[in-house]
Amino acid sequence: MATFFSKRNLQFLLHEVFEAEKLAQYPYFSAHDRETFNMALDSATYIAENLMHPHLKAVDKDQPELKDGRVKAHPAIKPYLKAMGESGLIGAGFSFEQGGQQLPELISSSVGFILMAANNGMMYTGLTSGAAHLITSFGTAALQEQYVPNLLSGVWQGTMALTEPQAGSSLSDVTTSATPVDAEAGVYKIRGQKVFISAGDHDATDNIIHLMLARIDGAPKGTKGISLFVVPKYRPTESGKFVDNDVTSTGIYHKMGQHGVPAMHLTMGERDDCTGYLVGQPHHGLSYMFQMMNEARIGVGMTAAAIATAAYHAALQYAKERPQSRRLNEKNLLDAPQTPIINHPDVRRMLLFQKAVTEGSLSILLETARLFDLSSVAEGDDKETYTLLMEILTPVAKTFPSEMGVQSVSQSMQTFGGYGYTEDFPVEQLYRDIRITPIYEGTTGIQAQDLLGRKMTMKGGKAAKLLFAEIGKTIAEAGTHDDLKPYAEQMAAELKQIQEVMAVLMPHAMAGDIERYLADATLFLELFGTVCVAWQWLKQATVAKQALLTHNPEGDELAFYEGKLHTMKFYFHYEVPKTLGLARRLKDPEVLTIVTP
Amino acid sequence: MATFFSKRNLQFLLHEVFEAEKLAQYPYFSAHDRETFNMALDSATYIAENLMHPHLKAVDKDQPELKDGRVKAHPAIKPYLKAMGESGLIGAGFSFEQGGQQLPELISSSVGFILMAANNGMMYTGLTSGAAHLITSFGTAALQEQYVPNLLSGVWQGTMALTEPQAGSSLSDVTTSATPVDAEAGVYKIRGQKVFISAGDHDATDNIIHLMLARIDGAPKGTKGISLFVVPKYRPTESGKFVDNDVTSTGIYHKMGQHGVPAMHLTMGERDDCTGYLVGQPHHGLSYMFQMMNEARIGVGMTAAAIATAAYHAALQYAKERPQSRRLNEKNLLDAPQTPIINHPDVRRMLLFQKAVTEGSLSILLETARLFDLSSVAEGDDKETYTLLMEILTPVAKTFPSEMGVQSVSQSMQTFGGYGYTEDFPVEQLYRDIRITPIYEGTTGIQAQDLLGRKMTMKGGKAAKLLFAEIGKTIAEAGTHDDLKPYAEQMAAELKQIQEVMAVLMPHAMAGDIERYLADATLFLELFGTVCVAWQWLKQATVAKQALLTHNPEGDELAFYEGKLHTMKFYFHYEVPKTLGLARRLKDPEVLTIVTP
The missing domain is CATH 2.40.110.20 (Butyryl-CoA Dehydrogenase, subunit A; domain 2)
Known part of the structure; x- marks a missing residue:
């Protein structure tokens, strides 16, 4: 029923790529299994379809105003908050003890994805969860007792x-x-x-x-x-x-x-x-806030991925239905009926771009959420490994979906042509909505400084080393399939290119010239993010390849897995080449943006 | 007074780079000189500042509605149309005989630039000129008499x-x-x-x-x-x-x-x-329309360049005034006051990007407008040369300002941070406004098919050869200055890269596989446009260099010319490397967007 996201894709990522159930092997999540995970997602889908998506246009049109010192929320908000409280979804990620469902972030952020894809103009409960989480993490028992129950029930x-x-x-x-x-x-x-x-x-x-x-x-x-x-x-x-x-x-x-x-x-x-x-x-306030920042940033990334996903599905449907012009090689067949625009290579390219960006974004976000979970339940060396991996991926998980999501929704609009610019279709609203995500919770520039200035260098570069080792595992696995091998090799070359860039940049950091080291940090984040999402696509393609070989799927299932392989190829042939220009600039010694005092 | 565009930059382009007055050597424009050109621009500036810019927000807020079968325009529209008619600006590009001012497109499109930078929500008179021009070009004397005077006076x-x-x-x-x-x-x-x-x-x-x-x-x-x-x-x-x-x-x-x-x-x-x-x-209707299309497309490009210019100037002013944080190399000086954000390299990079895109856009547009003029007044071989050059540059002049303008306004918004997303500043409106330009008058995909499918191949590729020869002149001139020489060489390498791409693509066209030939036409247009604007920057830099050497300017004038050289460098170091990835993709034999029947 839901037209604003693909359930099949979410299930593929959660259960086939990230094997969500494996989290239940840890005692903290042991009450859960695939069924309880899916129950939470089903609750979210029910609320999304019935209490959110129908109000998409309305909450945009009738925006809240400040009158006589008070703000009137749209009438759709109250029933939504009630349902969210009653279903336990506001407290999805809280412990049983705190009145929550003790679900992993992998699942609770997927819940957020579904809700935000339905109607991101009803973004209220994520803020409530975040506030409650600060109190449960750092507040006294008295504060917790006073505030947390009413927050998790949606009453406050x-x-x-x-x-x-x-x-x-x-x-x-x-x-x-x-x-x-x-x-x-x-x-x-x-x-x-x-x-x-x-x-x-x-x-x-x-x-x-x-x-x-x-x-x-x-x-x-x-x-x-x-x-x-x-x-x-x-x-x-x-x-x-x-x-x-x-x-x-x-x-x-x-x-x-x-x-x-x-x-x-x-x-x-x-x-x-x-x-x-x-x-x-x-x-200690700022350090408390920053301990919540990883989740908050995953949340913003999820919102961006969700908005872009809703726009992509709208554009995909339109492209299948809208006839316009004829195929180029049959241009002179005037008697031929017009063809659906999805058959034009330029439109298909725009749609594949949207699919590559949105499903790649969701993938890197779920990867980061899973690492977040592992970092909290694992112990000893594992804990450090997962924490470092989560830390280095967080700026990517916030920024790639936001920045590339803005471009993706723009391509959704372009798919609609003039109609996309009107209120007759939802994309113009989504185009306006998503533009805040590169600003929320630390702008792209701030994320870039976090990645290059802190995460790449912390513990002597250990996080980057661990990440490259993880990517190496995917390369090795993909390399066992003949048709994936060229992409595995390309992936290895991309890692090498990042190392070359770091070799050029690091001396500036060593010399204490942080301003120079970070001057093009935003471009570094763009490069790094493009490569991380290439990794996610290679991972997805490897799982899809395995499924094709072992399950012999047919019909929609066959098309689904083949679509994954095709989109991986698209990403490598159309998006990955962008790293060439980024690396060229990052290695370039010419300084043009630093003011001499 | 005008804060929405730079008069100095427009004067630089018109008189120093494109030597507008040389057009007056042709009999058709012989009544004009620098003074009459500037008079038209001053009229436009007066109307822009007094009758348009003050209503920027108002025409966005109180949008026209259809009531009882009629549409009420904003009250600001009527006085604007009256002033435009009375000043003769609607008929700026029409012959004296037709009741116009017989001004070159170079000047009348500059008039459009000023008006649209002030308030693109009052885009009425360009449409009137276009309609009148169709009647004067192809209609009977009776039709002309009946309709043209009332159109040019703004009464209709x-x-x-x-x-x-x-x-x-x-x-x-x-x-x-x-x-x-x-x-x-x-x-x-x-x-x-x-x-x-x-x-x-x-x-x-x-x-x-x-x-x-x-x-x-x-x-x-x-x-x-x-x-x-x-x-x-x-x-x-x-x-x-x-x-x-x-x-x-x-x-x-x-x-x-x-x-x-x-x-x-x-x-x-x-x-x-x-x-x-x-x-x-x-x-013959469609062919008549298409004979007007070049002007119409220059008009859309101008609108895009104008909107992005207004956003850039707003962002520049904000960045100079808004204090936030400290320089990175002095991060720990807590007692230091916050620094204006223009001093942060990442913000300066965003501003230079906006300057490079907007002033580069205006430059390629004026280049195309000048060729349009020469194509109508020159004779013999010259006429063909100018026509072919104008034809090949038109899709670039429409698309680069539109597509890159969308990105530029996005960076204007990012410069403002959260404030940019609010109605407190004009950029959110400009961000919404400019997004139509890649759709108007032939989408980017259509422009790309025009460039690669028609303009690159017409007359055996003569237009491209002529363009490369023109660019060659700029390369030669720039190469005489030691500090411009590396950029001249880079420019030559970019032309070679385009030729390599064409060598890979042409066999598909020769084999009649037009769908394959044009599958990535949009990326070709992006590559070609990036290179054409690099040419414009090299041209501007050469003129600026010459001015620095001969006039020994001081103060603002010195800063202006040095800013031109700096921005040229920025464009070559940050934007031109993007062609690497585009060329890689365009030469790539993998087909991913063509549906097999």
């Missing part, structure tokens, strides 16, 4: 309140202040402003719980003086009643897309009556 | 009515019918539907004159049976009165951008009372 909304007018990418410049009232009990008075707070105010829940960064009076400058607070819209009193906590909605941003989610400008302490509750230790 | 609106629901890219499938009423007098009854007719109905003019493609009853199938008609909204009667001509606005498209321009669905002959007046000979 959670937010992440980081950005300030003067502190966007530069979080170390946060100035929202926290003045001790009862420091022992972790009670502070909060004053300041936050901007771009998604779901930062609305009436679909009884309370809004902000997980907010602020600076305790007298704290050290910079990143080491920032603390984390729970700042509710309505705060509990000793009597159990809730009173207004002096968090004022000062403004609402009108965005190009994701209209359904209000982005708020909040002012705390206008009446000097805003209370914040310290989470964890003073001055 | 002109449109181009080509597309039908089943005939978008495939114009040969037009089915709107024309039944002879008085064939001798060129009077026909029109029945059918047209879609996506820009400015196809509104109340800011007294009449709307559609230049419409239709098929005379019994006409041959395909492209050779299509005729061109004038179909007014109100038709003149013998008494001189005007009566309703049965052209009904059946629908209005809601588009992602260019909200100010209504895109109409029109139905002709619902009451069997729609009259059309034949323009030129029966069955």
